[in-house]
Amino acid sequence: MKLKKYITVYIVLLFNLCLFAQQSKVKKADNLFNKFAFVDAAEAYKDLINKDYQADYASRRLADCYTFMRNPDSALVYYQKTVEQPNIPIEYYYKYAQALRGVKNYKESRVWLKKFKKSGGKLKDVKFLKDDNFITSIFNAKPNYFLSNVDFNSKYSDFGAYEHQNKIYYTSAQDEGVSTKHLYGWNKEPFLDVYVTDKDAKTSKPFYKSKLPGDVNSIYHDGPVTISPDGKTMYFSRNNFIEKTLKKDKKGISNLKIYKASLIDSVWTNVEELKFNSDEYSCGHPALNRDGTKLYFASDMPGALGGSDIFYVDIDSNGNFGAPVNLGDVVNTDENEVFPFINNEDVLFFSSEGHPGLGLLDVFATSTNKNKDIVSVINLGIPVNSSKDDFSFTMNPDGLTGYFASNRRGGKGSDDIYAYNRIPDLKVEGFIIDAVNSKPIAKATVILYDDSNNEITKIESDDLGFYSITIERNNDFVITAEKNKFITGTEKFTSKKLKVSDIKIKQDIILNPIEDVVLLAELNTIYFDFDKYNIRPDAAKELDKVVNLMTNEYPKMTIKLESYTDSRGTDAYNIDLSVNRAKSTYNYLISKGIKPERIVSYEGFGEQKLTNDCDGSKNCLESQHQLNRRTQFIIIKMK
Structure with a gap:
């Protein structure tokens, strides 16, 4: 018996481990996707498909990954499977059409574009005739960012917000509070300086008290900054000014250069110019990758395709810099590319005037293939981008929050910093539960419908009765669960009025077993005398039939007992009386070897579920009351 118990415990633990592993894989895949790490995300979604866990959902995501990696052949395979899913969102008709165009199957592409349009999708035919690139950003389809102004914006230019170790470093022309202002002739604003504020500061300091202490700030433009992983080295942009000397190129222009400073006794000092700078061109907007081995920057140095381009240099273990490398024509155009940023998944973000956008500078992300080669760029869409300049995008390690700057309307003035929260995926999840014994039901079919009763997706609960489905926000839903020998369970829920931080809706579904009518005919209800709970002789005969069925004909059958009273007596008394009747019935069956x-x-259950209308509101015969003093047998499992 002990061995059997240990085996049972082991199996339960194994199921729990499997459930945890499956859930973790979905979460990992989604996190990678949300952080634009599409190569790794694709592998994670493949694994889910191979294990047949949320395969429909994983197929959609995998197809999107291949789209962003500019791999139309692979995207096509999974979009083809996706559009066959029942009641798939119509945006996948459009994505499938674009993938078909990517493999030059224009005829079939037009078929699906028409289907997309007929289903209510909006498109501009002229755009499709001119756009030879099959990639379109799903992030443009619907806004998935919430924006807010930060409280340290000023009426002057503020940008370059960058979070490091619970502090926010930013660049600003907000040099108020000092008696003498050094003004920039271009716009008559103070020159830019680097400021720092606590991330969780309850109140804002006066601007001049937030200036970065040390030697980073000068009388000319300084910032934005990036900081090494160990927090000891800061790289920053500055006009060509060092040792109290402003240097200019042959045309009399003072270009930007990248400098570094060291943190000594909580002060940034020992400012040094990086060796790849030049008086004859600009290098600025430095950004480090996660491990500090590459420094990205914008420059119009020789080798740029036009305007300023995004370059990088390698940094070795001794802090030495390699030769600048141009990121190539997938990223760079003949216009300006500026403000690079690398997130924790080595995805490059930057602003560009040259890539198709909403106007002026737009923020873009890059997509890479398995070899980590950049193969496409993705416009982040609204509300990050606008018809104005949108730039200096940064992302925190969580992949959901960060900052960017814009000179759009509605700010305090000039360029303003905006904090963003990306909307995380929302899931509905829970357990399919047996109403009788509260145990989970494995392999139940779970179907999600919209509020118009259109099927959205269909999955199976796992071995522990658990299910999880990614859903849209701001919608009403109906969800059902089905299982052989159970009555279909249905629940309604909504994803409206949720907080942005809400990522999960818990919805268990309770299923009641289907009673076997033929067999129940043999399990006759037993009755009790008024105010008694002893087993009468006629009840004993019926109970002996139950014993015979459970012993000889259905040796694996399980049942439950429900006992009741008539309406006479108080509620509390009747509950106690019915409990004693149930216990008497139970004890009799156990005494006979069950x-x-x-x-x-x-x-x-006391006087609940009366079999007639003898509820005390009318006079009833004793024979009528008798029908309510009973114990019923409910079959849970027959085999």
Whole structure:
């Protein structure tokens, strides 16, 4: 018996481990996707498909990954499977059409574009005639960012917000509070300086008290900054000014250069110019990758395709810099590319005037292939981008929050910093539960419908009865669960009025077993005398039939017992009386050799569920009251 118990415990633990592993894989895949790490995300979604866990959902995501990696052949395979899913969102008709165009199957592409349009999708035919690139950003389809102004914006230019170790470093022309202002002739604003504020500061300091202490700030433009992973080295942009000397190129222009400073006794000092700078061109907007081995920057140095381009240099273990490398024509155009940023998944973000956008500078992200080669760029869409300049995009390690700057309307003035929260995926999840014994039901079919009763997706609960489905926000839903020998369970829920931080809706579904009508005919209800709970002789005969069925004909059958009273007496008294009737019935069956585990429950419900209208509002015969003083047998499992 001990061995059997240990085996059971081991199996339960194994199921729990499998469930945890499956859930973790979905979460990992989604996190990678949300952080634009599409190569790794694709592998994670493949694994889910191979294990047949949320395969429909994983197929959609995998197709999107291949789209962003500019791999139309692979995207096509999974979009083809996706559009066959029942009641798939119509945006996948459009994505499938674009993938078909990517493999030059224009005829079939037009078929699906028409289907997309007929289903209510909006498109501009002229755009499709001119756009030879099959990639379109799903992030443009619907806004998935919430924006807010930060409280340290000023009426002057503020940008370059960058979070490091619970502090926010930013660049600003907000040099108020000092008696003498050094003004920039271009716009008559103070020159830019680097400021720092605590991330969780309750109140804002006066601007001049937030200036970065040390030697980084000068009388000319300084910032934005990036900081090494160990927090000891800061790289920053500055006009060509060092040792109190402003240097200019042959045309009399003072270009930007990148400098570094060291943190000594909480002060940034020992400012040094990086060796790849030049008086004859600009290098600025430095950004480090996660491990500090590459420094990205914008420059119009020789080798740029036009305007300023995004370059990088390698940094070795001794802090030495390699030769600048141009990122190539997938990223760079003949216009300006500026403000690079690398997130924790080595995805490059930057602003560009040259890539198709909403106007002026737009923020873009890059997509890479398995070899980590950049193969496409993705416009982040609204509300990050606008018809104005949108730039200096940064992302925190969580992949959901960060900052960017814009000179759009509605700010305090000039360039303003905006904090963003990306909307995380929302899931509905829970357990399919047996109403009788509260145990989970494995392999139940779970179907999600919209509020118009259109099927959205269909999955199976796992071995522990658990299910999880990614859903849209701001919608009403109906969800059902089906399982052989159970009555279909249905629940309604909504994803409206949720907080942005809400990522999960818990919705268990309770299923009631289907009673076997033929067999129940043999399990006759037993009755009790008024105010008694002893087993009468006629009841004993019926109970002996139950024993015979459970012993000889259905040796694996399990049942539950429900006992009731008539309406006479107080509610509390009747509950106690019915409990005693259930217990008497249970004890009789056990005394005849039925094992306790085959009776999953015995409960009393007082005068609930009367079989007639003898509820005390009218006079009833004793024979009518008798029908309510009973114990019923409910079959849970027959085999």
